[in-house]
Amino acid sequence: MVLRAAGQPLRLEQRKIPKPGPGEVLLRVTACAVCRTDLHLVDGELPDISYPIVPGHEIVGHAIDTGDGVIIGKGVRLGVPWLGYTCGRCSFCRGRKENLCDEARFTGYQIDGGFADYVLADHRYCFPLPESYSDEQAAPLLCAGLIGYRCLRMTGQARNIGIYGFGAAAHIVAQVAAHQGRSIFAFTRAGDTVAQDFARSLGAVWAGSSEDDPGIKLDAAIIFAPAGELIPRALGQTSKGGTVICGGIHMSDIPSFPYRLLWGERVLRSVANLTREDAREFLEIAPLVPVHTRFTTFDLEEANTALDQIRDGQLTGAAVLVP
Secondary structure, eight states: OBBOSTTOOOBOOOOOOOOOOTTEEEEEEEEEEEOHHHHHHHTTOSSSOOSSBOOOOEEEEEEEEEOTTOOOOTTOEEEEOSEEEOOSOSHHHHTTOGGGOTTOEEBTTTBOOSSSSEEEEEGGGOEEOOTTSOHHHHGGGGTHHHHHHHHHHHTTTOSEEEEESOSHHHHHHHHHHHHTTOEEEEEESTTOHHHHHHHHHTTOSEEEETTSOOSSOEEEEEEOSOOTTHHHHHHHHEEEEEEEEEOOSOOOOOOOOOGGGTTTTOEEEEOOSOOHHHHHHHHHHGGGTTOOOOEEEEEGGGHHHHHHHHHTTOOSSEEEEEO
C-alpha cells in the first residue's frame, strides 16, 4: 500500500520482491500495526517525506533471505520498529542517544515499511519477539509499546501519572505502570465514555475529559494526543517538580500560557523515537507484566479504512494490518 503524495489515499501496487543488500534482511510480513504517525505521514504533517513511500513501522515478519554480513536463520520471527538506521559514528550514537542521530532513517518514512507483503530491514534494527505473543498481538508493541515505555521511563519515580489521549500507546503503558504500582489518570476527549471505560478496565484509577479535574495533583503527565492545547492543561494538573512529556512526533501549535504553570521546577520535554536499548528492555518486560494488546485486524487492502478509523477515534486499542 503506497503513498504517492500528501493527502492521497494509499494505493495497492504490485512490485517485485526485493533482494537484501549488505546488512539487510528480507522479511515476509505477517502483521503490521497502524500508528498515528502513519496518519501524520499520510496527511503530510511530517517534513521531508520520501515519496513514494510504503508506510508501516510496527512490523512482525519472518526472515526469508539475508544479505552479506547477516547471520539470521530462515524462518526466524523478528520485529521491525520506527528507528531503522543510524550512522553509529556521531556524538549521539556514541553517547547512547542514537534516537537523536542526525543521519537516522525511519521505517515507513524514509525506508519502505510494513504495509506490504515483504519488507527489507537493517538487521541491526530487528528484534526477536516474545514467543508468548501472536504476530497480531506483538505488532503494537513495536511502536505504541516502545514509545509508551520510553515516555514512562522519563517520568522517573512518579506515582500519580496522567495520560492524555487513551489510544494504542496509552493502553500498553497503562498496564506497565499499573504493574509497577503506579496510579494512572486517563484524560480523553469530552464524552468519550468508551475510551474512559477502556482505561478503567486496564487499571486506571480515574478517567474523564481532558478538561476535568481528577481531584489530585499529578506527579507527571504523558501526552499522546497531538493537540498542543493539552500542554497548558497538563501543566496545570501537575504538581511542583513534576514532568509533562510529549510522546508524539507531531503536535499542533502550543498556545501561550502563563509562566506560573511552568514555575515550581516543572519540566516540559519531548520524547523522540527510541533506542535499541529501549526495545530490548521493553520486549523483556512486556511478557512479565504481562501486557495484553487490544487490537482490531484489517486486511492489507483496508489500510485506508484503518487510518480513517484512527483519525475519527473509532478504535479501542490498536489497528493491525494482516497481509
